[in-house]
Amino acid sequence: MKKQTWLAIVLIGIATSLTSGTQANAASADDAEKAPVLLPGLDKQLIDASADPCTSFYQYTCGNFSKLYPIPADKTTSETATMIFDYSEYILHTLLEKVAADNPSRTPNEQKTGDYYASCMDTSFIYAAGLKPLQPELDRIASLTDKKQLTDLLAHYQLIGVNAFMSLGEQQDLKDARQQIAFVNQGGLGLPERDYYLRTGAKDEKIRQQYVQHIANMLKLMGETDAKATSDAQKIMTLETALAKVSMDVTSQRDPKNIYHPMPVVQLASLTPEIDWTAFFGRAGLPSITNLNVANPDFFKGLNAQLASTDLDTIKTYLRWQLINGTPGYTLPEAMDEERFDFYGRKLSGQPQQRARWKRCVQSTDAALGEALGEVYVKENFPPASKAATVQMVHDIEAAMDKDIDTLAWMSPETKIKAKEKLHLVADKIGYPDHFRDYSALKIVRGEAYGNYVRATDFESRRQLAKIGKPVDRGEWGMTPPTVNAYYDPGLNDINFPAGILQSPLFDPRSTDAENYGHIGAIVGHELTHGFDDQGRQFDGNGNLADWWTPEDGKKFDEKADCEVKEYGSFTAVDDVKVNGKLTLGENTADNGGLRLAYMAFLEDAKRKNIDLAQKDANGYSPIQEFFVAYGQSWCASLRPEEVRLEVQTDPHSPRPFRVDGVVRNLPEFGHAFGCKTGQPMMAVNACRVW
Numbered sequence: 001m002k003k004q005t006w007l008a009i010v011l012i013g014i015a016t017s018l019t020s021g022t023q024a025n026a027a028s029a030d031d032a033e034k035a036p037v038l039l040p041g042l043d044k045q046l047i048d049a050s051a052d053p054c055t056s057f058y059q060y061t062c063g064n065f066s067k068l069y070p071i072p073a074d075k076t077t078s079e080t081a082t083m084i085f086d087y088s089e090y091i092l093h094t095l096l097e098k099v100a101a102d103n104p105s106r107t108p109n110e111q112k113t114g115d116y117y118a119s120c121m122d123t124s125f126i127y128a129a130g131l132k133p134l135q136p137e138l139d140r141i142a143s144l145t146d147k148k149q150l151t152d153l154l155a156h157y158q159l160i161g162v163n164a165f166m167s168l169g170e171q172q173d174l175k176d177a178r179q180q181i182a183f184v185n186q187g188g189l190g191l192p193e194r195d196y197y198l199r200t201g202a203k204d205e206k207i208r209q210q211y212v213q214h215i216a217n218m219l220k221l222m223g224e225t226d227a228k229a230t231s232d233a234q235k236i237m238t239l240e241t242a243l244a245k246v247s248m249d250v251t252s253q254r255d256p257k258n259i260y261h262p263m264p265v266v267q268l269a270s271l272t273p274e275i276d277w278t279a280f281f282g283r284a285g286l287p288s289i290t291n292l293n294v295a296n297p298d299f300f301k302g303l304n305a306q307l308a309s310t311d312l313d314t315i316k317t318y319l320r321w322q323l324i325n326g327t328p329g330y331t332l333p334e335a336m337d338e339e340r341f342d343f344y345g346r347k348l349s350g351q352p353q354q355r356a357r358w359k360r361c362v363q364s365t366d367a368a369l370g371e372a373l374g375e376v377y378v379k380e381n382f383p384p385a386s387k388a389a390t391v392q393m394v395h396d397i398e399a400a401m402d403k404d405i406d407t408l409a410w411m412s413p414e415t416k417i418k419a420k421e422k423l424h425l426v427a428d429k430i431g432y433p434d435h436f437r438d439y440s441a442l443k444i445v446r447g448e449a450y451g452n453y454v455r456a457t458d459f460e461s462r463r464q465l466a467k468i469g470k471p472v473d474r475g476e477w478g479m480t481p482p483t484v485n486a487y488y489d490p491g492l493n494d495i496n497f498p499a500g501i502l503q504s505p506l507f508d509p510r511s512t513d514a515e516n517y518g519h520i521g522a523i524v525g526h527e528l529t530h531g532f533d534d535q536g537r538q539f540d541g542n543g544n545l546a547d548w549w550t551p552e553d554g555k556k557f558d559e560k561a562d563c564e565v566k567e568y569g570s571f572t573a574v575d576d577v578k579v580n581g582k583l584t585l586g587e588n589t590a591d592n593g594g595l596r597l598a599y600m601a602f603l604e605d606a607k608r609k610n611i612d613l614a615q616k617d618a619n620g621y622s623p624i625q626e627f628f629v630a631y632g633q634s635w636c637a638s639l640r641p642e643e644v645r646l647e648v649q650t651d652p653h654s655p656r657p658f659r660v661d662g663v664v665r666n667l668p669e670f671g672h673a674f675g676c677k678t679g680q681p682m683m684a685v686n687a688c689r690v691w
Helices: 057-062 080-100 108-121 123-129 132-142 147-159 202-221 226-245 265-271 277-283 297-309 312-325 334-349 357-381 384-407 413-425 449-465 513-530 551-569 585-608 623-633 641-650 656-664 668-673
Strands: 077-079 166-173 176-186 262-264 291-294 427-431 487-489 494-498 572-574 637-639
Touching: 057 623, 057 656, 077 080, 080 108, 080 357, 108 357, 108 449, 123 449, 132 147, 132 312, 132 449, 147 166, 147 277, 147 312, 147 449, 166 297, 166 449, 176 297, 202 226, 202 312, 202 334, 226 297, 226 312, 262 265, 265 277, 265 291, 265 297, 334 641, 357 449, 384 413, 384 427, 384 494, 384 513, 384 585, 487 513, 494 513, 513 585, 513 623, 551 585, 551 656, 572 641, 585 623, 585 656, 623 656, 623 668, 637 641
Parallel strands: 176 291, 427 494
Antiparallel strands: 077 637, 166 176, 262 291, 487 494
16 A cells, blocks of 8 residues: 555665664574675775776776675675665664564564564464465455455455555645545556566567466465466466556656546546445545546556456456465465565576575564664664764755756746745655654564464555545655665655665765765755656645746756656666666656765865865875765666666666766766766766756
C-alpha cells in the first residue's frame, strides 16, 4: 500500500531498503562474520592512477573498486551504498538478536520487533508448517463459485499486499495538497514492468520462457500435476500479457499528469462494472468516498474486458499464483523459497546465492516495524552533532540554489520569483521523524512468521487508507530511520535524509569539508533539485500540481532538458541496451544540478572558514579536487550484467558510471580543476545544463 512511484523521488535506487550506523557491539553467537567496513571520505586505494581523469573520471576515481570489493555471491551489486547498508544491517542484527530473547522485561516495541525477527528465523517451524498458514487464503480462492464474489476477495488481497489485477492506496490530491484521497492503479503483473511482456528479442523471449517455467514450478510445489501446472502457467502468462497491454509503461508514468484522473466512483464503476466498487471500498475499510483518482482509466477499461472474458477457473489459478507470488519467500517452504530466488534472483538479476536468512529477517523486521526499530537505532547511532552538521549543510545548499536562480539567463524575473517562493517553502527532514509511529494495535505472535507478516501488512494498509479525507500529516516520513537513501516528495515539498545515509563515507565528522560536500552535499543538492526537475517543477511550493512557469520559460526548460535526454540516451549501459534518456531525465537533472549546488556551497563554506583552495593534501589533491574525487567515489560500484540490464529497463536512475562521467563533463569547473581541455570526454564542447 504505497504512494505512486513518482511521488517519492528517490536518490540511490539500490535494491535494499535499510541501514547504516557506527561501530557495532559484539557479534551474536550465530554470526561468524566481522562487522563490515566503511570507506573513508576519500579512499586513495580506489584510485586508478593509470586512468586519465579527463577521459573517464569514474574509472579514475573508482577503477580499483571491483578488485578490492568484488560482488559477494549473495548480491547483484557491490557499491559504496551497499557497504553502508551491510554495516547498518549488521548493527540492526545485533539489536534484534538482543531483543529476540523472550524476556519479560522487554518493552512492547522490543517484544514486537524481537518476536517478529525470531519468528522469521525459526526455519524448523516454518518448514514443518508448509503451506498450512496460507490454507485459509487458498480455501477462500477455492470457494469462489461466481465472479461476483471477486470483489470481496480482491479488496481483502489489497490489505494483505497481494496486488492481483490492481493496486489500491491513498495519496495527496495532486491539485489540492491539503487533501488525502483514494486512488486505484494498474497492477497484477509478475514481471518487473509491462515491457517485459511485450519487447521482442532473444533475451526477452528467454526471460518470458523462464518466467512461465517458474510459475509452473511453483504450481507443482503447491500440489498440481506436471501437465496441469504447465497448462495453468501458460494461462497465467496469457492473462498477465493482456493486462500488460493495457498498462502504462514506466517512462509515461513519470509525468504526474498522465496518472492523475480524478473521477466519481460511479464513473469508475462504468469503466469496470465487473467489480462492485462500493462494496470493494467498504471491504477494504475505506471511509465513505464519492470521488478518487483513477491513475490509468484505460487499464480499468481493459481489466473489465479481461474479467468478463476469462473463465472463473483461470482467474482462480491466477489468484493462487498472485497469492503465492505476493507472499515473502522467508515464510514459505524451503523448496518454494529456493524456486522463488532461482527466478527472481539468479535468472533475472544474476545473483548466484540467496542472502543469509538473518539478513532477510532484519530487512523484513525493518519493513514491518521500521519506526519501532528505528527509534532504538537513532538513539545509539545518530548523535545530535551529526544532525546539526547536516542541517547546516542543507541550509548552505539551499542558499546556493537561491543565488543560482539569480544567475539563470534563460529564466524570466517572473518565474524566478516563483522558483524562489517554492525554494523557501521546502521543508528539511533530517535523521528521523519528530514523532515515532504507534504500533500498539499491531499484534505480533512469536512463532507465526506468515501471520505476523499478514497482520503487519494489514496494519500498515489500514493506517494508510485511514488517512483518506483527513488533513495531510506533513511530518510523516516515507522511509525508516536506518534507510540508506534519500528522497524528495513533491506533494509535501520536502527533502528527506534518514539517519542511515548520514554515514561514512557519505557523511563523516572526521572527513574534510571538501569530502563531505562532495559526498552528502551532492546528495542534498540532488534532492533539492528534484523539486525543480521535469516532474518536480510541475508542483508549486504548497505541493499542488500547478503551472507556475511562464509559457516561454517552460519551453526553454524543455529545450534544456532535451539536451540531457539526448546526452544520456547516447550512453550504452550493457551489450545492446542504451540508457533511456527520458526515463532517467529527472535523476540526471538532479545529479547535474545537485553537484553544481554542492560545489557552490562548498566554495562559500571554504570562504567562511578561510580554507586555502590552492593547498594540496597528503594525497596531492587541492580541496576542489578532493570535492570532485569524493563525489566520484560516492558511486563506485560493480554490477552483474543481468542487474544492469534489469535496472536500465526499469530504474529511473542512470547506471553508476554515468552518474559520474555524465555529470562532471557538464561542469566546466571540474575540467579546470583537473586541467582538462575542451573537447576531451570529461569537458564537453556543448555542455548540458538545466540548473
